Structures are given as C-alpha cells and as structure tokens.
Amino acid sequence: MRQSTIALVAAIGLLGGCSIVDIQPDQRQAAPRQDVVTPALQDVERFWAANFGTVADGARFTPVQGGKFPYTRNDPPPACGGQASDYQPNAFYCPPDDFIAWDADQLIPELQETYGDLLVGFVMAHEYGHAIQARIGPDNQPTVVLEQQADCYAGAWLADVLAGKSTAFKDVTASQLDDTVAGMLSLRDQPGTPALAEGAHGNAFDRIRALQDGVDEGVTTCAGYRARNLPVTEVPFSTPEDQASGGNLEYDRAVSALADDAQKYWQRTYPELTNGQAWADLPLQPFRAGEPPECANPDAAAEGAAFYCPDGDFAAFDSTRLGPALHQRIGDFALGMMLGDLFSRAVQTRRGQETRTEQGQLAVDCLAGAWTNDLLTRPPGSELTLSPGDLDEAVQALLAFGRNAEGTGPTAFDRIGAYREGTLKGLDACTG
Numbered sequence: 195m196r197q198s199t200i201a202l203v204a205a206i207g208l209l210g211g212c213s214i215v216d217i218q219p220d221q222r223q224a225a226p227r228q229d230v231v232t233p234a235l236q237d238v239e240r241f242w243a244a245n246f247g248t249v250a251d252g253a254r255f256t257p258v259q260g261g262k263f264p265y266t267r268n269d270p271p272p273a274c275g276g277q278a279s280d281y282q283p284n285a286f287y288c289p290p291d292d293f294i295a296w297d298a299d300q301l302i303p304e305l306q307e308t309y310g311d312l313l314v315g316f317v318m319a320h321e322y323g324h325a326i327q328a329r330i331g332p333d334n335q336p337t338v339v340l341e342q343q344a345d346c347y348a349g350a351w352l353a354d355v356l357a358g359k360s361t362a363f364k365d366v367t368a369s370q371l372d373d374t375v376a377g378m379l380s381l382r383d384q385p386g387t388p389a390l391a392e393g394a395h396g397n398a399f400d401r402i403r404a405l406q407d408g409v410d411e412g413v414t415t416c417a418g419y420r421a422r423n424l425p426v427t428e429v430p431f432s433t434p435e436d437q438a439s440g441g442n443l444e445y446d447r448a449v450s451a452l453a454d455d456a457q458k459y460w461q462r463t464y465p466e467l468t469n470g471q472a473w474a475d476l477p478l479q480p481f482r483a484g485e486p487p488e489c490a491n492p493d494a495a496a497e498g499a500a501f502y503c504p505d506g507d508f509a510a511f512d513s514t515r516l517g518p519a520l521h522q523r524i525g526d527f528a529l530g531m532m533l534g535d536l537f538s539r540a541v542q543t544r545r546g547q548e549t550r551t552e553q554g555q556l557a558v559d560c561l562a563g564a565w566t567n568d569l570l571t572r573p574p575g576s577e578l579t580l581s582p583g584d585l586d587e588a589v590q591a592l593l594a595f596g597r598n599a600e601g602t603g604p605t606a607f608d609r610i611g612a613y614r615e616g617t618l619k620g621l622d623a624c625t626g
Contacts, residue, residue: 230306231264234311234315234362234363235318241350245350246329248414253330262293262295264302266297281299283299285302287322305377310373312355315355315363316348323416324340324344327340336421339419341401342419346407375589400426400428442526443526463564474507476508477509478509483512486501487503487510489503491504499515499516500512502536502543511533511536517529525584525590527587527591528588530588534566535562556608557612559609562616563617566580
C-alpha cells in the first residue's frame, strides 16, 4: 500500500524475451517427465485451424512455416531475422522467419515440474498467439498490448481445452487450472514496470485478466485488443525511496491502515446496498494461533485462520501466524485481501445474503474487489492508495487460501475473476 508516500510490493519473476521465468532453487527439478510441447503445439494448431477464420475474415489458417525448435545451452536457437540468438531460459516466436523456439534445458522442465503440463501448453498457446498477430495484426501497438493479446488467445485455447475438445489435455481439474494461474505469477513483469516500457508484458493481475477474457469471451474479443481499450493497471513507483524500500508498510501499520480504510469505505457505500441503512463499525479481533475467540458458527476464510462471526457480528484473524505469513511471504496487500474478504462477509450477512455457497463466495470476492477499486482510483496524495504490485499480491493471496482441492465450491480461477470484476468496475459490478 501507499500511505502518504509509502508504497508496498513483493516481487516474483523476471521480464525479458517473451516468457522468462525465475524459479527459486528449492523448486528446481529434473528433466520433464514427458514431451508436453509437441502435443501441445499440435493441439494449438488444431484450435486455430477451427477458429482462425473468425478473426481473419474467413481466411484459412496456415501453421508456422519456419519450424519448431527446442534448444539448450549447447544447442542454441536458430538465428531470428539474421541475428544469432544467445541462450536464455525463454520461449519465443520469431516473426521474420515464422518459427517458435523454446528452452528445453531449463524453462520447460521447471514449468512442467513446478506448475504442471497445462502451464506448458499455455506458454505454447501464448507464443502461437504472436504467430497469429504476424498473420492478421494489429500493427503499431505497445508491447504490453501484444503480450496480453497473446495471453487472451491462449485463454481462448484454454476454453477449448476445458470444453473437452483438446487432443492433448483431457479432464482438466480445478487444481490444474489453479496451478496454471499460479504459474502466470512467475511470468509477470517486475512490479513498478511502466506499462509502456519496451518489452512490458503486464503485471499478473492484467495478464490473468487477459487470460480470463479469452476463456470467457473467445478469440473475437482478443482480436479487438488495442491500447485505447485495454485496461492496464500497472503503474511505476512514484519515488526512488518507494522503489528502494520495496514500499512495504510494516505489519502493524498495514493492518491498522487497511482495516481503518475498509471501515471508512463501507461507511460510505453500505447505504447504497441497503436503501440507506447505516454501516455499524465491524469489530476486528486479532488472536493468537490456536486461540480463536468463541464463535458458534464461524464464517471462515483462509482455512479457519480468519473468520467472520455472524452471531457476535465481529471479524477475527490469526495475528501470530497467518497475518505475518501473508505480510512476509506475499506483501501487505495480501493482508488487504484477507481483510477485504472478512469485511465483505459481514456486508453480505448483514444484508441477508449468502456467503457460504459458490455464488455467495464469488459475491464476497467481488465486494472485496469493489473496495480495491476505490483504492485504485483515488487521486495521488490520498491518505491510502495502491502501489505497484498490490494487485498481484491480492491474486497471490487468493491462490494461497482460495484453492479448491476438494472439487466443491469455486476455483481460485473463478474467485480471481470475481475479484477482477469488482476491482475494474466497482461496486455496481457486484450488485447487478
């Protein structure tokens, strides 16, 4: 968060090329279990053979003509446009020579072992998105537009996979889908990268939004991406001091500032949802791990380490393990996501709405996004505003305590979509 001139961020991942990824050493694994790339590329070509005409005035799809090349440190990729390529843990499409190449030494093995086969398929579908751009445009667009359009095209392919049409990926589970989203966090730009910077791909929040556009709306929406209509949320750090410090508010200050801000937000907006009924301040009770305050029927988040108590009308969270872990491992707007969830549960319960059904949980996430929208759209100089990386931290927090391992309820993918709606469109998106 940025309180006065102080910012927050926690960085994961690298930028450069098209899909450079930084995996922590303890996550590095051995060679891939199987060749996923070849069947994935074949499946992406199957998808475009069926869908290319939709965005190309009925034209017939032509697969890449220059070849598909795995490379290693000892066997580098072919020259692109006459320029030799140095080894990088990357995957890329070469427009002048119409080929796709990928690092089979590090990138693909690490993605496959850490996040699963489906993320490898997504990376190949993204690179094929650039091949589609080479065939139909658009021209003269910022890099961030082209990269997110490729994410969107990959999302349209993913929708085809989820619909059971894929020849390479069958019976995709909620866990596999959430792992793919988690992998996208490792492919984001460094927080603070300006959207118009050369090579910018976008923050994780924007890239996942583009992926979900493709899943939900298909290739026609993706083909319409332009700088004028693409909602880009990434902003640079405002001062060298912010960038040097990483901008994290200290833990106690972050909890206090965020809780106070959420309280004030619902004081202003709750009457809009209740025909003028005033908001009664929500008591917030931190507790030691394993010693929660008594509550007969807690409405739990984060596997019970945070909950809203309908009977006592208070919110509580583990302030010795959960809170510090979110702050240290993700960043202080992970705390904002936790608090936003608790306040939204109180909003829904007080107005007689469900929170424990699938649709109820998605409404909670949307309402948390509506508060985020308020933080995002405030003028510079406001007491508390978002900083670079905050939205990515919210996504990470949702992945941390929003996964659907049992196959019941919404997936983290769906929850991020609901949160995105509130964040980009505000309170109205959650009440329609």
